[in-house]
Amino acid sequence: MSITRRDFLAAAAAVAAGSWSDAAHSAVGKMSKAALTYFAGMTEDNGYVYRRTNWKKIDNQWRRQLVEYKSREPQGTVVVDTEHHFLYLIFENQTALRYGVGVGRDGFRWFGRARIDRKALWPRWVPPPEMRQRQPELPEFMDAGPDNPLGPRALYLYRGGQDLGYRLHGTLEPWSIGSNVSSGCIRMFSEDIVDLYQRCPLGTRVLILKHLGAPVINEAAPVDTQ
Amino acid sequence: MNKATGLVSLVALALLLASCASTGTGGITRSSQAPSEATNAPVEGGVNVQSGSEEEFIVNVGRRTFFAEGSATLDDTARVTLDKQALWLNDHPQWKVKLQGFADDPGSAAQQTALSQKRADAVRDYLAAKGIPKERMRAKGYGRDRLVGDCADIECKAQNRRVITNPQEVADF
DSSP states (O other): OOHHHHHHHHHHHHHHHTOOOTTOTTSGGGOOHHHHTTEEEEEEETTEEEEEEOGGGSOGGGSOEEEEOOOOSOTTOEEEETTTTEEEEEOSTTEEEEEEOBEEOTTOOOBEEEEEEEEEESOOBOOOHHHHHHOTTSOSOBOSSTTOTTTTEEEEEEETTEEEEEEEEOOSOGGGTTSEEESSOEEOOHHHHHHHHHHOOTTOEEEEESSTTOOOOOBOOSOOOO | OOHHHHHHHHHHHHHHHHHHHHHOSOOOOOSOOSOOSOTTOBOTTTTOOOTTSHHHIIIIIOSEEEOOTTOOOOOHHHHHHHHHHHHHHHHOTTOEEEEEEOOOOSSOHHHHHHHHHHHHHHHHHHHHHTTOOGGGEEEEEOOSOSOSOOSSSHHHHHHHSEEEEEEESSOOO
């Protein structure tokens, strides 16, 4: 079955279920031909499907890989280099697993320490009211599924027990990995957020830096997602 | 660099090296043992991961299984990781695995050793049920040893409550 047909059926089913409105700007029915080339079939996962990334379209630097990493952060820490669009999971022997990410656009980047206090498989998306004010076309909420912009997993970032409103999550826009695009969330390829979910227990430390070597500052973006 | 920061760097470096020497849980060792300035330099094949290599296991499968406090029960997430490990080990029968269990939980040292052994055994039994012969595996509990981080907080403890699946072509067991 072709991707397009399958996606069309999924989109039609979603419309029939009334689970989304005209906000489904990302639905494949409205995707350009160019956008469709970034996908290569579907993967079933926990009762849903996500679009597989077509790695031929992705620059090697954004793909998950083992790299050297000189760090004083303990193993298991997630470090994000915002400027260079890399997320590192610190391993032993001065190595790290590096993933490509998309980060906040201008005015929506933030920095500091956080902790993964909640994890979700196939999260629903509830855009915060302020985001809906900026983008009135957004729905009040979107059920989990192939057109949910959070993708197949979300890791929720907290500081001192408070939900920061930011998450590590998947994306429907693999071409946006490596750029400044979000409202402050860290977005990853669907395959990568599924992978990272496996590797980060609750309580995982997260450090968002301007760039590697930059001082640790706790600085919220003037973002209103909280 | 002034003297003070130089000293701090040296101490930090010594700590880093000491912790490397004492981990003993395997993982890729960089070809150069000297402290590298080269963060982001690819390790092994970088993005060109060889099928059946230890690097592939690390990058595409994952060595760690995590546990809740006081528990040796495999949760859904742990089973997903172990399903991937079993697939890989069935595809690459030249590899044996040392299953290293750890604890950082309430209880005496003896209780933690017992818990870490139960965790390693739970992983072994799950992999065995997925078709990995028991003679390819060894499960050993190390108790509250080889801590990734030592603090009272979940940030440390969550990382320590783990089993590491350590692939070995020539088993040291």
